[in-house]
Amino acid sequence: MCEPRLVCFETSGAFGAIAFLSGKQVWEIKFSSGRSYSSHLFKLLPLVFQSASNISQTQIREENLFLIPFPIERADYFVVDVGPGSFTGLRVGISLVKALTLVYEKPVVALSSLEVLSYAYGCPDYPVLSLIDAYTGEVFVGMYRWVDGNLVSLIKPCLLPLERIEDIIKEKTLIVSETLDKWKDYLYGKLRDRVVFPSNLIELSASLLGKLAQFKLSRGEAKILSGDEVLPLYLKPSQAERAKGMQCLGF
Numbered sequence: 001m002c003e004p005r006l007v008c009f010e011t012s013g014a015f016g017a018i019a020f021l022s023g024k025q026v027w028e029i030k031f032s033s034g035r036s037y038s039s040h041l042f043k044l045l046p047l048v049f050q051s052a053s054n055i056s057q058t059q060i061r062e063e064n065l066f067l068i069p070f071p072i073e074r075a076d077y078f079v080v081d082v083g084p085g086s087f088t089g090l091r092v093g094i095s096l097v098k099a100l101t102l103v104y105e106k107p108v109v110a111l112s113s114l115e116v117l118s119y120a121y122g123c124p125d126y127p128v129l130s131l132i133d134a135y136t137g138e139v140f141v142g143m144y145r146w147v148d149g150n151l152v153s154l155i156k157p158c159l160l161p162l163e164r165i166e167d168i169i170k171e172k173t174l175i176v177s178e179t180l181d182k183w184k185d186y187l188y189g190k191l192r193d194r195v196v197f198p199s200n201l202i203e204l205s206a207s208l209l210g211k212l213a214q215f216k217l218s219r220g221e222a223k224i225l226s227g228d229e230v231l232p233l234y235l236k237p238s239q240a241e242r243a244k245g246m247q248c249l250g251f
Helices: 037-049 057-063 087-104 113-120 162-168 184-194 206-218 239-248
Strands: 005-010 015-022 025-032 077-081 108-111 128-135 138-147 150-161 173-176
Touching (some): 005 206, 015 037, 025 037, 025 206, 037 087, 077 206, 108 113, 113 128, 113 138, 113 150, 113 173, 128 162, 138 162, 162 184
Parallel strands (some): 005 077, 128 173
Antiparallel strands (some): 005 015, 015 025, 128 138
């Protein structure tokens, strides 16, 4: 049986990316979130829709582009990170996937950024706690553990004050995050022998998102949705919504 062809969109973290996966073959292009996600994505869309014969070698060299392995209409699934993470990035990425499903009528695999981070670290010995910066002294949290080759959720994605982390760690735990350096000293000071840090940091990426989708699809565990059913996992009001609430209270 042929492995599914995936087109993956990562827009929740420090870097955005689009990746095409077919079995062990991976094609990916990344971009920094320093500029708006929308400007990067719209620049890349012509590449996604064009065939290799319509792209010159000069354009590939000058724009650092890549040749996609299969036309987007031949994809079996679209894969998207639904968060938590960047409010703007999630809106842009999910809106793009919704639009693509209107054109191509493909099913969507929706995955949490917290689970993607945990999957990146194959750690059978300890639980894995994923953290994503929610700012204002808070973190998005998810805890997972590898059991008999399966990644099992121990704590569903939630929002916690940073100081509450020590309350949920009861045993030696691997802590992973794109921004781990921001809290590393604080967490070690609070948790000491209950905490393990990875030797290298892994960033969220469309290729990593796709590998988790492949893993879940192969086990029949993927959450497969229609485009209309895909929703962001925010867990926290946006800054604009919080500001609006303060205005309603007279601040």
